[in-house]
Amino acid sequence: MREKKIKTKIINGKKTALKIEETLKKEVAAFTKKPKMAVILVGDNPAGLIYVSHKKKTAERIGIEAQIYHLSPVMTQDALIAFIQELNQNPSIHGIIVQLPLPAHINENSILNAINPEKDIDGLHPQNLGRLFIDQPRLIPCTPLACLTLLKSVCKNLTGKTAVVVGRSRLVGKPMAQLLLNEQCTVIQAHSKTKNLKKICAIADIIVSATGHAELIRKSYVKKGAVLIDVGIIRLADKKITGDIAFNEMIGHAKAVTPVPGGVGPMTVIMLMKNLISAYRTIEKIN
């Protein structure tokens, strides 16, 4: 028997991001002092250069100053920590981000831990992650926050929904699962050692996938009418960008799905700006 197709909503992250950008612009226009963020890039990773310049352009459109500190790839870990501590003390800086990955001789955790938690607009400091864990969030990691915002745009009530998060990184998977748990979902966290991912995904009302494996999530993994959020960004041999989810297979089967590109990516950058404004309010003591 032929499967009855359903109407699948393609969640437009670009459009949602532009809408939020307009709101943030108005918010910033009312500030007396210009919000400012420091963006640290160590070395010449080409992807890092692109991301950093994209963040700067977005910030400037909103009225936020973004100062890029492009540092030497041979900079020592101690020197980088000392540099971050200076920015922590600088009253004109409201947010600090360190573009990842860092060169191999620098320990990522030590660097993220050195950022003043009130200026940690990536939300990756242990204090901010800990606050999320006890459901008293302050600055929430941008990509999971982007996913949740998109999810809520198609799924008004998350209470009691079964959510599978594929991936358990500090950046995406772990905070994502915690956010969904705080939203009253029943959460399953899958990873590379998970047995029978297909069976686990098949019970989910919501799947958020963040593995970096092209089209890992196939139609046979997905319950009809599920909502799918694709975090993965994979550049194929032909230079095309794809995600973790087999997008075309989901049309007519899923309730909603984010495309790659144009889904979570543009929203992540805008969530960073939202966090910067929130950090600004804390630091400048504005409600």
Ligand code: NDP
């Ligand atoms: P990591 O490599 O840090 O983590 C990947 C996670 O996926 C790990 O937990 C790993 O499990 C799990 N995993 C890998 N293979 C499988 C598999 N076959 N089955 C189940 N789980 C698997 O990546 P990130 O979390 O930093 O990023 C994930 C993806 O999201 C990447 O493609 C990245 O480019 C993209 N990304 C996109 C962003 C956006 O704005 N759209 C922002 C950040 C990331 P284990 O822990 O066992 O190794």
